[in-house]
Each structure stands twice: as C-alpha cells, then as structure tokens.
Amino acid sequence: MPIGDLLYACVECRTEGSLRRAKRGEVCDRCGTRYTRADGALIRCERPGQEPEVKHPAEWLDHLHEQPLHHPATTAAVTLRCASEYKPYTHAGVLLGFIEELGPPEEGTLELGPESIVFRSATGERRWPLDALTAVQPTTGTLNLKVRNGPLIALRFRTGSPLLWEERVKNAIQERFAAAGRGDIAEYLPRIVCG
Amino acid sequence: MRVNGATPFKGAPRWEYDLYCRLVRTAWKAAGGSLHVSGLENIPPEGPCFLIPNHQSYLEPLLIASVVPRMVHPMAKSGQFAMPVLGRLLSRVYGFPVRRHQVDAQAARTALRRLASDAAVMIFPEGERTWDGRLQPFRIGVLRLILKVGVPVVPVRVDNAYDLWPRWERLPRPGPLHLTFKPPLHFPKLERRSERTRAAVDDVRRQLSAALAGPLDQRGL
Numbered sequence: 001m002p003i004g005d006l007l008y009a010c011v012e013c014r015t016e017g018s019l020r021r022a023k024r025g026e027v028c029d030r031c032g033t034r035y036t037r038a039d040g041a042l043i044r045c046e047r048p049g050q051e052p053e054v055k056h057p058a059e060w061l062d063h064l065h066e067q068p069l070h071h072p073a074t075t076a077a078v079t080l081r082c083a084s085e086y087k088p089y090t091h092a093g094v095l096l097g098f099i100e101e102l103g104p105p106e107e108g109t110l111e112l113g114p115e116s117i118v119f120r121s122a123t124g125e126r127r128w129p130l131d132a133l134t135a136v137q138p139t140t141g142t143l144n145l146k147v148r149n150g151p152l153i154a155l156r157f158r159t160g161s162p163l164l165w166e167e168r169v170k171n172a173i174q175e176r177f178a179a180a181g182r183g184d185i186a187e188y189l190p191r192i193v194c195g
Numbered sequence: 196m197r198v199n200g201a202t203p204f205k206g207a208p209r210w211e212y213d214l215y216c217r218l219v220r221t222a223w224k225a226a227g228g229s230l231h232v233s234g235l236e237n238i239p240p241e242g243p244c245f246l247i248p249n250h251q252s253y254l255e256p257l258l259i260a261s262v263v264p265r266m267v268h269p270m271a272k273s274g275q276f277a278m279p280v281l282g283r284l285l286s287r288v289y290g291f292p293v294r295r296h297q298v299d300a301q302a303a304r305t306a307l308r309r310l311a312s313d314a315a316v317m318i319f320p321e322g323e324r325t326w327d328g329r330l331q332p333f334r335i336g337v338l339r340l341i342l343k344v345g346v347p348v349v350p351v352r353v354d355n356a357y358d359l360w361p362r363w364e365r366l367p368r369p370g371p372l373h374l375t376f377k378p379p380l381h382f383p384k385l386e387r388r389s390e391r392t393r394a395a396v397d398d399v400r401r402q403l404s405a406a407l408a409g410p411l412d413q414r415g416l
Binding site: 097 | 204205273276277282286287291292293294295296298302305322323326327329332335357359361363364365411
C-alpha cells in the first residue's frame with residue numbers, strides 16, 4: 001500500500017492502518033475516505049460528500065501528528081529475522097566492509113511495553129529491553145533494531161506501518177532516557193546518542 | 196597516496212565505467228525522464244573531494260554518478276551488497292558498504308582510503324531517503340568524517356526526485372530531475388578526535404543545511 005506506508009492512519013477518522021488498496025488509490029475501510037496520488041508526490045484526499053483536498057505529503061503527515069490516533073494498535077503482525085553475524089565483503093581481493101547475514105524468517109506479533117519490546121511466535125517469546133537497544137533504523141518495509149552485544153533485529157510489518165512503529169519505539173526509548181535523567185536523544189543511528 | 200598500506204582498489208576500467216554512465220542516462224531518457232544539471236564546474240577535476248547530496252529517492256545516486264565527469268565512489272547501505280548481482284555491480288563501480296545500525300569503522304576506513312587515492316567519495320549525510328520530501332538531520336559520523344579529512348565538500352542539491360519517486364511509491368514516474376552542484380565548502384582538517392568539537396560539527400551541519408535546503412525546508416514545512 002504505497003500511500004498507506006506513509007499515512008499510517010486515515011487523516012479524517014484517524015484510524016490506524018485502515019487504508020486498503022482499491023480499484024482507484026486507497027480507501028479507508030472505516031470512513032470511506034479515498035486517497036490517490038495527484039501531481040508529483042501530492043496526495044489527493046476525497047472525503048465522502050466533500051470537495052477533494054490536495055496537499056503535500058509533509059502537510060498530511062503534520063496533520064496526522066497534530067492529534068492522537070483513535071484506538072491506536074498495541075500490537076502488530078510482523079516477520080522477524082535476526083542477524084548475529086557479519087560477513088566480510090571483498091572485491092578484487094580488497095576488504096570493502098561487512099554485510100549482515102539475516103537468519104530465517106519467523107512470523108509472530110510485536111508488542112511495545114513500557115520497558116521492553118516483546119515478540120511472540122509459535123516457538124515462544126523473545127523480549128528485548130528498551131535500555132538494551134543501541135540503534136533504531138527504519139527502512140521502507142522494515143524496522144531494524146540493534147541490541148547491545150546482541151543481534152540486529154529486522155521486523156517486516158505485515159500489519160501496521162514501520163514509520164509509525166519507528167516513532168513509537170523512539171518515543172518509548174526517549175521516555176526511558178528522560179526518566180533516567182539522561183537527557184534528549186540527538187540521533188538514533190548509527191547508535192543512540194544524547195544531545 | 197596510500198593509507199595504512201592498503202591495497203589499491205581495482206574497479207571497472209574507465210571505458211566500462213563510462214559505458215554504465217551512458218546506459219543510465221539513456222535509460223532515464225528513454226523512460227521519459229530528463230536531467231537538468233548545473234554547476235559541474237564546481238567539482239574539483241582531480242584530487243580528493245566529497246560529494247554530499249540530499250537523498251530523495253533511488254534515482255539520484257545513479258544519476259549523479261552518471262553526470263559527474265570523474266569517477267564517483269558512493270557509500271551505499273550494506274543490504275544492497277547482499278544482493279548477488281547488484282552487490283557485485285556496485286563494488287565494480289566503486290561503491291562500498293556501510294552498516295547503518297552501528298558505528299561502522301570499516302566503512303570510514305574504506306572512505307579514507309579512497310580519498311587518500313584522490314577519489315571523489317559520495318555520501319548521503321541523511322543516511323536514508325526522506326519520507327516526506329523534507330531534508331532530514333545529518334548523521335554526526337558523516338560530519339565528523341568531513342572534518343577528519345578536510346578535503347573540499349561539494350554539496351549536491353537534488354530537486355524534484357521526491358516528486359518523481361517518493362519513498363512510499365513502488366515505481367518512479369519519470370520526469371524532470373534537477374541536480375545542482377554547489378560551490379565547494381572548505382572545512383579545516385581536524386585529525387585529532389578532541390579537535391572535532393561540537394561547535395566544529397555544528398558549523399559543518401549549518402553550512403551543509405544551508406546548501407542542501409530545498410523549497411519545502413525554506414517554507415518551514
């Protein structure tokens with residue numbers, strides 16, 4: 001869902017993850033608001049019974065940030081892959097760097113608690129304390145988390161938006177830092193650094 | 196010039212590199228796109244330098260490399276090197292990987308080695324494509340690397356790439372893409388870590404932000 005990757009909730013009814021692909025664009029399955037791409041990267045929003053409104057994605061995102069979501073999801077269906085090892089990458093006999101080797105995929109649900117991130121699957125439960133995270137790295141479809149002295153965790157979202165979950169995880173880590181008197185976080189990549 | 200006795204890197208010969216560049220430009224035109232380039236004279240014709248563009252889409256890394264009259268050595272995310280064909284091609288055209296989720300000393304070392312061999316190294320200081328078209332915060336590590344070597348820094352302002360291929364869209368809509376190579380910025384060479392103070396890093400950030408800010412950022416959106 002191209003637009004749904006950016007707009008993690010309907011701008012009209014503020015329901016999270018409600019955009020579904022339709023014959024033309026994407027439609028909120030709660031209030032029927034339709035989203036289509038207009039000129040360039042502009043997004044046209046057609047609320048039922050109202051004139052269409054065209055705005056830049058930055059403006060729509062700001063609009064979403066203005067008010068809290070209705071019934072925000074507390075869990076998301078994800079596919080987890082972990083990378084514990086890094087393979088040297090060479091070309092013509094010269095070491096260029098290292099690349100991560102991701103392990104097999106595992107499907108489950110993700111839950112963000114006040115102290116940790118929990119992944120539950122058929123094989124059991126894995127818990128990563130927020131204090132142990134050293135980096136938060138979003139890609140278009142996945143959210144990558146690095147655990148101190150631990151693996152790189154790649155979470156591909158089957159429901160929910162990685163963009164929204166990135167914000168949630170960052171906010172949760174920031175709250176932990178603030179509570180511990182460690183100040184504001186300046187950046188989350190390549191490692192979490194306070195300003 | 197060599198760093199720490201490093202083996203000089205052997206990539207594609209000049210004719211092959213030029214062929215890839217021509218292929219990229221031809222494919223972009225054939226797909227209906229156009230390229231509007233200005234300021235190429237601002238790129239030092241030889242010697243080490245950084246090319247520092249803003250990152251709006253997957254288009255500009257290819258298109259910038261295809262128009263620059265000298266070979267460009269791009270730093271690219273490590274995941275792309277895990278793909279067999281793309282990884283080999285990237286390293287053949289002088290790309291090298293960086294792990295974005297941890298401090299990657301090897302990526303910094305590779306960049307330093309390339310600069311020591313008088314290369315033009317391209318790094319996207321935002322570290323990822325923008326989601327909403329706005330300029331994102333720069334990675335502190337890139338700003339420190341700039342200060343560590345003190346070579347000319349050419350900011351490359353990319354315009355309209357986000358409108359052609361926003362991050363949330365699967366495929367691009369070819370159209371006009373604008374690349375502006377700004378006059379090089381010069382920063383002092385601060386080899387010692389203790390010299391690279393917050394004030395020095397902030398100065399690099401401020402000058403780069405001014406050079407790379409686009410209409411959206413200037414409107415304060």
